[in-house]
Amino acid sequence: MSHVVKMYAIKISQLEEYVQETLAWERLLGFYKQENVLLKTRLSQVLDNNTEDGFVETAEYFNNHFVFFDELVASLLQDIRQQKDMLETSGKGDHNNDKLISKYQQKLRKEIEKFEKEAATLKHDFNSKLSSSFHIS
Numbered sequence: 001m002s003h004v005v006k007m008y009a010i011k012i013s014q015l016e017e018y019v020q021e022t023l024a025w026e027r028l029l030g031f032y033k034q035e036n037v038l039l040k041t042r043l044s045q046v047l048d049n050n051t052e053d054g055f056v057e058t059a060e061y062f063n064n065h066f067v068f069f070d071e072l073v074a075s076l077l078q079d080i081r082q083q084k085d086m087l088e089t090s091g092k093g094d095h096n097n098d099k100l101i102s103k104y105q106q107k108l109r110k111e112i113e114k115f116e117k118e119a120a121t122l123k124h125d126f127n128s129k130l131s132s133s134f135h136i137s
Contacts (some may be wrong), residue, residue, distance in 0.1 A: 018061050018105050022080050029073050029080075031117055036073070039126060040066050046130060050097055057132060062126050069122065072115060079108060 039064065047059045086101050 015087060015091055018101065019084070019091075021105070021109070022084050022087065025080050025108070026063050026077065028112070028116075031076055032069070032115075034121070035119075036066055036069050037122065042130070043126075048135075050133065058129060058133075062122075062129070065122055069119060076108075076115065079111075083108060083129060 035121055043059055043066070046054070083104055084103070086097050086104070090098055090101060
């Protein structure tokens, strides 16, 4: 009985697409890092002018979420760097991890999509809370 080993090799065009996608994710996460800095700055400015107990608690809530998002961005960037390393190895002809690369790319894609939704929700909630905290007469 003969055993046939099926090789799973990523095609060059697919490999290049994965590389481009990881580069796009890095740019996207860079944008979110900058936006998070701006949101924390806005929070600090608003907190300087509003020290009511209820608002201080709200500020702590949002600050904790902003810090969590900083950590999440750092973790995602680390995962992306790992993926880029595997892609580079595959591009040099070592196809031992190609099946893993495809699965990991799909996993990262889902994580980035989830992150974007959560970031949009947090930003919306933050902006809504700020606008409801100030009443223009």
